[in-house]
Amino acid sequence: MQINFWNKQIETASRDEINDIQLRRLKNIVKQAYKSEFYKKKFHKAGIESPEDIKTLEDIQKFPFTTKNDLRQNYPAGLLASDFDDVVRIHSSSGTTGVPTVIYLSGEDMDCWTDLVARSLVATGCTKSDVFQNMMTYGLFTGGLGLHYGAERVGMAVLPIGGGNTIRQVRYMQDFNTTTLHITPSYLLHIYGKLDDFNTKIEDLSLKRAITGAEPHTEQTRKKLEELYNMPCYNSYGLSEMNGPGVAFECVYRNGMHIWEDGFIAEIINPETGEVLPDGEKGELVLTNLTRTAMPLLRYRTRDLCHIYDSDCPCGRTHRRLSRIMGRTDDMMIINGVNVFPSQIEEVVMNIPEVGTNYQIVLTKKGAIDKLIVKVEIYSKMFSGDASQLDSLNRKICEELKASIFVNPVVQIHEPGTLPTFEGKAKRVIDMREEI
């Protein structure tokens, strides 16, 4: 397999070299964080006398965690650590669920971010000869502009088309010989169902790979996409609080996402106790941004559940790998007292060959009892046969779900194209329990 590097020296550095970089940068960033109102107070409260207290990488554990709530309570500028004149970019969450969270970046910070995104794209095989159709929303959402800047730095031809308008998306894939898509997995699934309408075949396109992001999705969904499109789909990890995309990215082996450890310190903790867990154990990911001077974030609790692989990767990169995110602490549904993650349901349904490209999870309540309804689209050929076939398929899906999630679902089978579709982030879970 062809392995490309953006910065081979850093990407294949020894563990000692990585530790050295991390320790040096950690000392600097702690010093920088001290310039913000928020961290000055927080350090003081935690009894940390001075940023010089950092002697080893383990000393990071002396610092308290930072949470999303801290960001909200200190809106808009409590975490700003540099002179406002140095800020060149402000990103913000939409604030639909409360006070927005804001991120500030200096010119240097933008440069570091862009470099990590460029490195990530090259790890998936992208080169300057590629055409990059960026189907993510541009604007405050960091996924769109983040990948845009990285792809431009690689020298790819960037088509900043944004989301939506499927007929134009497919037309431009043909007209500009697009090789690389940046897209949500649900939209990529949706487009497949539309190709027939546009008289387009996969073979008419020049697609080589998709970067799928902005939405949690399972390995089963990835496999389905890779089969449908006959190309690799790359998983990546990022969050706006850590700039956006470019925190961790898969290489061509697609066996976990390399965390760019010269840019971030990753810890896995027990979300209940805060205790740091060893590699391989599942827990909540905690990240420290080592280079963002305008707004350092130390030990930020991502609420994402995953683990870190400690094995070597055949690509030669030494940066440890993150597992697929298994759910967010706040995505978890409690159904009649049982904890269920939407990803567990997706895993089951996407693994059943008769299931098409769309599904939906609906929660309702009947008296005191929660009811879980799983709606799935089935390939149309199933509908022309014997109705008893549909019944037995329904039973099969029910049983497989129950075996996995320990909750008895109602499964509803739908014809293709009848469930709601999404040209951006999908909304898979409809929880109507509180409304009832």
Added chain:
Amino acid sequence: MQINFWNKQIETASRDEINDIQLRRLKNIVKQAYKSEFYKKKFHKAGIESPEDIKTLEDIQKFPFTTKNDLRQNYPAGLLASDFDDVVRIHSSSGTTGVPTVIYLSGEDMDCWTDLVARSLVATGCTKSDVFQNMMTYGLFTGGLGLHYGAERVGMAVLPIGGGNTIRQVRYMQDFNTTTLHITPSYLLHIYGKLDDFNTKIEDLSLKRAITGAEPHTEQTRKKLEELYNMPCYNSYGLSEMNGPGVAFECVYRNGMHIWEDGFIAEIINPETGEVLPDGEKGELVLTNLTRTAMPLLRYRTRDLCHIYDSDCPCGRTHRRLSRIMGRTDDMMIINGVNVFPSQIEEVVMNIPEVGTNYQIVLTKKGAIDKLIVKVEIYSKMFSGDASQLDSLNRKICEELKASIFVNPVVQIHEPGTLPTFEGKAKRVIDMREEI
């Protein structure tokens, strides 16, 4: 008045120096254009033997014009003059009115473009201490990303919020002490009417200036905006075929837009005969992009009607100035045989103090007769008084319109907030004559 420069040497170069730069760059770009299929054929057809035929700037007149139709007929890549590997950006018109037009840029082209936009922003007084709220759509539309890149290069704090969501726009103006807006004039008018609803006063904001673009608007609209917001509103000129924004921009004197003549050669022609007109005479603007190597465009007919000022500007910049665009050859309405530009109507209504922040032009047909309806919103205090006041205001608007456009309109007076509003480009003219 404080005059800032981005590149003083170029911006205040003597006419001889500008001519030297233009001639040198013209020779290069003609050589480069020759590498595209389209220009090779076109030059050959026009009897131009070799790019070396360019000896003086006047020799540009030997070249044939390029039109929008040429771009469409040679979609997608007939005008590409460089290796596709060098392309880092593809922009395209929406293609809603036919085949899309496409623009390719290399990394170097992006750099030149960004530099001209940075220069433009500095000419309006922007510095790295400013906060730039970019309320234009991001994506294939060049206005959004174009100004974004320029503002970032100046070192402004860029808030890439995009269009729409007025309540959030106003909130962010307050929370981030926004000083500079990039916005369509119609949306800026619309927001003014909303400030009361949000309990916000102009004095609560830190606004210093607005860059108003993406929509033709009149001097009367500018004056109205400047009075309402108590800040200067800058007019600029660009078109996606010439990268986008950054072709010509006003300086702090706001007396015409400096054409960046090191980047473009501007000619004014008689749109009927193609004859080149002297400075001061009104005609169609024709532009040659001097630096875009991935896709040179020579003598491109913009269809925009304007003239060039030949007087000196007190700011010290020597680059000649473009008048406000007086209309597009294809915007012109023919009403019962009379040529009328929408801008003429806007000029009249926005000059009437009782008229509020919104208006609309509707064309219908009664038998063979065209009917022009002008709908205007009036400030609410007018509705509480005597009805005869409204009648006399209606008559006044009718008369002033008729005196200006030689067509007898029907004027309809509306309460504030009742005409359709726009959070992006306004659609002012509704022509229903063909549907009837």
